[in-house]
Amino acid sequence: MGEGDEEPGFIELAFEELPPEDMLERAREFHTQMSQRRTTRHFSDREVPRELIELAVRTASTAPSGAHLQPWTFVAISNPGLKRRIRDAAEAEEKRFYEERMPEAWEEVLTPLGTDYVKDHITDAPWMWCCSGSPRGCGGKTTCPPPTTRRSRAESQLACSSQRCTTWA
Numbered sequence: 001m002g003e004g005d006e007e008p009g010f011i012e013l014a015f016e017e018l019p020p021e022d023m024l025e026r027a028r029e030f031h032t033q034m035s036q037r038r039t040t041r042h043f044s045d046r047e048v049p050r051e052l053i054e055l056a057v058r059t060a061s062t063a064p065s066g067a068h069l070q071p072w073t074f075v076a077i078s079n080p081g082l083k084r085r086i087r088d089a090a091e092a093e094e095k096r097f098y099e100e101r102m103p104e105a106w107e108e109v110l111t112p113l114g115t116d117y118v119k120d121h122i123t124d125a126p127w128m129w130c131c132s133g134s135p136r137g138c139g140g141k142t143t144c145p146p147p148t149t150r151r152s153r154a155e156s157q158l159a160c161s162s163q164r165c166t167t168w169a
């Protein structure tokens, strides 16, 4: 396809091939950065600007999906009372899992990590963010605009007053 030959509904790929030594340098830098990522259960309770959370949702929404259906639901929660209820429900469920239902194979791999059912992080962190998969988009119930090639589903939802799929609480 040459310049000006774009098909309607598609976005032209902006691709610049780098010299191999630049590719290597970038790949090394990216690997160094990624190898420093850590899972943590310890969070500060300092406020986080909502725009940062919105950008995280927007970035996550750039992930590819089958037929570009973007079949996910984002829920961002900063309401302390709601976070407390979620924590209580999660801890009750996890307590049963840790104390009654944990299969031996799980016990073997979880014990060295030292995790338990207590989830302070849910109420400590100023925001909690859940992402769940919806096999049929928004279950066909959404009134949000569908994703377009120009605007991701999350972008549409952020702009959508009904906020069925990106929910703020």
Ligand SMILES: Cc1cc2nc3c(=O)[nH]c(=O)nc-3n(C[C@H](O)[C@H](O)[C@H](O)COP(=O)(O)O)c2cc1C
Binding pocket: 037, 038, 039, 040, 041, 113, 115
């Ligand atoms: C699908 C998935 C589920 C996980 N579940 C839990 C969890 O329930 N509790 C927890 O403390 N960490 C959980 N983790 C974090 C892993 O224990 C952690 O990624 C792993 O120990 C490697 O550590 P790292 O992320 O710091 O490299 C989960 C990670 C993934 C990818």
